[in-house]
Structures are given as structure tokens and as C-alpha cells.
Amino acid sequence: MIGKVKVNQSFGAMCRYVLQEQAPGKGAEVLAAHGVRTDSADHMAADFDAVRAMRPGLGKAVLHVALAFPVEEKEKLTNEVMGRIAQDYLKGLNIDPENTQWAVVRHQDKTHPHMHLVVNRVDLDGQTVSDQFIRSRSVDVCKGIEQEYGLIVADQVGRKQAREIGPTPAQVKATTPKEEQSAEWSRARQDIGRALSYTAGQARSFDELREALRPRGIELELTRRKDGSPAGVVFAQDGHRVKGSQVGREYSAGNLETGFAKARELGQDPAQAWQQVGQDYALAKLAAEYAQAKERQAQQQPSKQQSRGFEMGD
Numbered sequence: 376m377i378g379k380v381k382v383n384q385s386f387g388a389m390c391r392y393v394l395q396e397q398a399p400g401k402g403a404e405v406l407a408a409h410g411v412r413t414d415s416a417d418h419m420a421a422d423f424d425a426v427r428a429m430r431p432g433l434g435k436a437v438l439h440v441a442l443a444f445p446v447e448e449k450e451k452l453t454n455e456v457m458g459r460i461a462q463d464y465l466k467g468l469n470i471d472p473e474n475t476q477w478a479v480v481r482h483q484d485k486t487h488p489h490m491h492l493v494v495n496r497v498d499l500d501g502q503t504v505s506d507q508f509i510r511s512r513s514v515d516v517c518k519g520i521e522q523e524y525g526l527i528v529a530d531q532v533g534r535k536q537a538r539e540i541g542p543t544p545a546q547v548k549a550t551t552p553k554e555e556q557s558a559e560w561s562r563a564r565q566d567i568g569r570a571l572s573y574t575a576g577q578a579r580s581f582d583e584l585r586e587a588l589r590p591r592g593i594e595l596e597l598t599r600r601k602d603g604s605p606a607g608v609v610f611a612q613d614g615h616r617v618k619g620s621q622v623g624r625e626y627s628a629g630n631l632e633t634g635f636a637k638a639r640e641l642g643q644d645p646a647q648a649w650q651q652v653g654q655d656y657a658l659a660k661l662a663a664e665y666a667q668a669k670e671r672q673a674q675q676q677p678s679k680q681q682s683r684g685f686e687m688g689d
Contacts, residue, residue, distance in 0.1 A: 567617050
């Protein structure tokens with residue numbers, strides 16, 4: 376089971392995509408939903424946007440997850456089972472299916488079973504659903520669901536497919552040494568990103584992450600400042616060096632250390648620590664936005680008073 380996570384802005388565009396009203400050949404079928412109408416993309420988007428309005432400052436309120444399974448699991452994955460998996464996936468991310476708007480739609484245009492989960496990042500209480508480290512958290516949730524439902528392990532399938540697929544399109548098109556080097560570096564970055572998505576959320580330190588990556592042919596190089604704090608992290612594979620931030624912002628040295636520190640501090644499962652880090656980040660961001668709003672209000676207040684005083688004296 377693989378979850379491809381994206382955070383977008385438009386519920387209208389997303390609902391039109393998942394329901395595929397203009398392309399019946401995709402065989403879009405709503406498996407389950409909560410808090411939204413499913414008779415049309417316009418109605419579904421309107422329901423999502425009505426709740427989203429409680430957080431007008433949240434630019435990207437659309438959480439979209441494409442959940443895909445190996446073709447060998449097709450007979451096992453009935454619509455009923457996939458609907459249950461979608462709700463278990465939400466619970467695994469600590470998203471309450473009863474207090475959040477969501478819809479899950481299965482598409483039949485591929486040989487392998489897959490479905491699209493659309494979630495409102497504003498819950499029914501008006502609180503923001505954190506998207507911090509959500510990709511790493513998603514990997515952990517998918518692993519748990521694989522075990523619970525007895526599904527084929529996606530990590531094993533992914534590595535097998537990577538070997539069978541061979542060169543990427545960019546590698547095939549490359550005609551100069553510079554283009555070949557660039558294409559190979561991009562391929563290495565993809566491989567490193569895939570490996571980190573399975574390992575970063577399971578580690579409590581850079582040493583643990585290094586040991587988890589080595590069997591995959593990836594080395595971790597860490598530089599530290601004079602005070603001992605991490606300054607930068609580089610991942611190396613087949614002679615290609617990729618900075619953590621080039622793989623994804625969640626894999627920068629600072630963000631990785633934040634997750635590790637939280638896991639060590641709480642003495643809990645690393646995956647839960649990464650989730651807590653995301654929640655803390657979201658709360659801190661809201662607090663900062665509130666403080667900025669108060670500061671702007673305070674700056675505007677004297678000017679209004681001066682304006683009134685001038686009018687009265689005049």
C-alpha cells in the first residue's frame with residue numbers, strides 16, 4: 376500500500392478530478408464520505424468550502440491522498456474493504472473521521488486497485504489539521520494497515536519495480552555527459568526520498584537513521600556547528616550527493632533533529648513523535664499569526680486616534 380500525499384488549494388478542482396463527471400471511463404465510484412454531498416462535484420466542493428471558511432487564512436486546505444495497492448491484491452480489495460482502509464488511514468493520521476469532512480473515491484482506470492481520499496484540513500470545530508511531516512507519518516500508517524489487513528508490503532514491491540523499470544525518461548533522453556549526470560542525480564534523489572519516507576519516521580537519532588539507510592546503499596553525512604547542533608545533512612548514493620532539503624523540507628538537518636529530539640524527550644514511538652512535532656509546529660504558527668495580527672492592530676490604533684483628534688481640533 377502506497378499513499379501519495381499532496382496538499383492543494385482548490386476543492387473545486389480536486390472534486391472535479393476525483394468524481395470524473397466528464398470522464399465516465401475512469402469508473403469513479405464514491406466508496407464513503409462524511410459531511411459532504413456526493414451527487415456532484417459542485418455540491419461536494421461547496422460543502423468543503425463552507426467549513427473551510429472558518430479558517431480563511433489557510434491557503435492550502437485540501438489534503439489529497441492517492442492510496443494504491445499491488446495488482447495482486449485486486450480480488451481482496453472490495454469496495455467495502457477499501458472504504459474501511461480509508462477510514463483506518465485517517466485514524467492513523469489522528470484525523471477524526473467523525474469530526475472532519477472527507478470523501479473517498481475509487482477509480483477503475485488502472486490495472487492496480489487505487490482510490491483517492493479528499494480531506495478538509497479544517498475540521499468541524501474550525502481547527503486546522505496539521506500537514507507537518509505528513510508524508511513520513513503516512514508511510515508509517517500504510518505499514519500498519521498492510522500488517523492489519525495482511526497486504527503485500529509496498530516497500531518490497533517498490534524496490535523490485537525500481538530494478539525492473541530501469542532508466543528514467545530523463546536518463547533515456549540524455550545525450551550529453553552533463554545531461555546524463557543531471558538525470559542520474561535526479562534518479563538518486565528520488566531513490567533517497569523513497570528510502571527516507573520509510574526510515575526517517577522510525578529513527579530517534581541520526582545514527583539510527585544512518586544504520587537504517589546503509590542496507591539500501593545510502594550513506595548519511597552530518598555536519599555540526601561548534602555548539603553541537605546539526606548544521607547540514609547530505610545523503611550519498613552511487614557517487615551522487617543530495618542535501619536533505621533538496622529531498623524535501625522535512626528532511627533538512629534541523630527538521631530531522633526536531634523529530635529525533637521529540638522522540639527522545641517523550642520516550643515514545645518515533646512515528647508518534649513526528650506527529651507531535653507537526654502539531655506543535657501548527658500551534659506555534661497559529662500563535663505567531665495571532666501575535667502579528669495584534670501587532671498590526673496596535674499600530675493602526677494610534678493613527679486612528681490621531682486622525683480623530685485632528686478632526687475635532689480642526
